[in-house]
Every structure is written in C-alpha cells, then in structure tokens.
Amino acid sequence: AQSVTQPDIHITVSEGASLELRCNYSYGATPYLFWYVQSPGQGLQLLLKYFSGDTLVQGIKGFEAEFKRSQSSFNLRKPSVHWSDAAEYFCAVGAGGYSTLTFGKGTMLLVSP
Amino acid sequence: NAGVTQTPKFRVLKTGQSMTLLCAQDMNHEYMYWYRQDPGMGLRLIHYSVGEGTTAKGEVPDGYNVSRLKKQNFLLGLESAAPSQTSVYFCASSYSRYSGANVLTFGAGSRLTVL
Numbered sequence: 001a002q003s004v005t006q007p008d009i010h011i012t013v014s015e016g017a018s019l020e021l022r023c024n025y026s027y028g029a030t031p032y033l034f035w036y037v038q039s040p041g042q043g044l045q046l047l048l049k050y051f052s053g054d055t056l057v058q059g060i061k062g063f064e065a066e067f068k069r070s071q072s073s074f075n076l077r078k079p080s081v082h083w084s085d086a087a088e089y090f091c092a093v094g095a096g097g098y099s100t101l102t103f104g105k106g107t108m109l110l111v112s113p
Numbered sequence: 114n115a116g117v118t119q120t121p122k123f124r125v126l127k128t129g130q131s132m133t134l135l136c137a138q139d140m141n142h143e144y145m146y147w148y149r150q151d152p153g154m155g156l157r158l159i160h161y162s163v164g165e166g167t168t169a170k171g172e173v174p175d176g177y178n179v180s181r182l183k184k185q186n187f188l189l190g191l192e193s194a195a196p197s198q199t200s201v202y203f204c205a206s207s208y209s210r211y212s213g214a215n216v217l218t219f220g221a222g223s224r225l226t227v228l
Binding site: 009027028032034042043044046048049051090094095096097098099100101103104105106 | 117140146148151154155156157161163167169203210211212213214215216217218220221222
C-alpha cells in the first residue's frame with residue numbers, strides 16, 4: 001500500500017520569501033502525486049499534479065513541484081510567498097490503477113509580515 | 114456552477130443520536146467520496162462510491178453507513194453517534210477513479226460535534 005509523509009506540521013515564512021514544503025511517499029512503482037491547498041473554513045483545492053513526463057510540474061497560484069524518484073519526494077515550492085498563501089497544504093499519492101488517494105497529514109503554512 | 118455542496122455545514126449531536134449528511138454534485142461525476150479530517154490526522158477515507166447504487170469501504174468505515182441512490186447524491190449516515198465521530202467531514206467527487214486522473218473536487222465541509 002502507498003503512504004505519504006509530510007515531515008513539517010507547521011512552517012512560518014516571511015512574506016516575499018521563498019517556500020518549500022516537503023512530501024515523501026512510499027510506493028514501489030511510479031506514483032501519481034498531487035498537492036492540494038485548504039484555506040481556512042474551505043474544502044481542498046488542487047494545486048498541481050504529477051502523472052508522468054517532465055518531473056517539474058507547474059500549478060496554479062505560482063506554485064511548482066519537483067518529482068525526485070531517487071529521493072521518493074515531491075516537494076512543493078514557490079519563489080515568493082504572499083500573505084494569501086497562508087493555508088494548510090496536503091500532499092496525496094495514488095498507486096495507479098483504480099485506487100483511491102492517500103493523503104498526508106498536512107503542513108500548515110503561516111506567513112509573517 | 115455549484116460543484117460539490119454539503120448540508121448541513123454545522124451540526125451538534127448528543128451521543129446515541131442519528132443523523133445524515135448530504136452531498137450533492139452537479140458535474141455528472143461518477144465517483145464520490147466521504148472523508149473525515151481530524152487535527153494532525155489529515156484526511157481519511159470513510160466510504161466511497163464508484164457509481165449509482167454502489168458503495169465501498171475506505172480506511173475508517175466503522176460507525177458509518179452510506180447510500181448512493183442517485184448519481185448526483187451521496188449520503189453519509191451515523192446511526193448512533195459517538196464523541197469519537199466529532200470531526201469535519203468532506204465530500205468529494207471525481208470523473209475518474211483511475212488514480213492517474215483522480216482529481217478530486219471537494220465540498221466546503223460539514224463540522225459535526227458529538228457531545
């Protein structure tokens with residue numbers, strides 16, 4: 001079975017600084033990887049996804065993520081954080097075939113002025 | 114352009130009471146899911162449905178029942194609520210169950226408190 005780990009429960013970043021949120025997965029074959037964002041009081045919204053091909057994927061709101069097979073990672077990055085990026089971020093993995101997604105426990109991003 | 118709508122948004126129950134959460138989607142999605150979200154636990158899949166009239170168990174199904182009588186609706190029931198079921202419940206839907214294309218659209222959530 002697949003699993004995903006988000007090592008950081010909380011991260012605080014200054015507005016305008018760069019951001020990297022970590023995600024590590026466990027799965028024997030090539031996984032399908034997703035990042036979702038949850039703003040306070042809202043449901044989850046898809047930021048980006050990786051299925052195959054180019055290992056650097058671009059998403060909405062200026063986010064990108066890089067799939068690194070050798071490190072079993074799919075870290076989310078943004079070059080300059082805005083106060084509106086404060087939210088909880090979830091990494092998710094799919095095992096291929098007709099499987100359901102497994103979500104990480106989330107990383108709460110706080111943005112300081 | 115509603116997407117996924119959950120009702121009610123908030124509910125307080127006493128232990129032993131029953132209730133039903135309703136999820137409705139207007140995107141003609143075949144697949145629907147119920148998750149619960151608890152602090153520090155992320156999202157855990159309760160039940161899901163791969164089509165009208167079908168349901169399947171997820172990671173944490175105990176204490177819940179579901180029904181999918183119409184394609185657009187997915188109901189989550191608690192027959193005898195327990196304090197451990199205090200949580201935020203999210204419904205989601207997708208056009209594909211194949212995980213390579215399994216992009217989920219989520220509702221805004223239903224916050225349930227069991228006293």
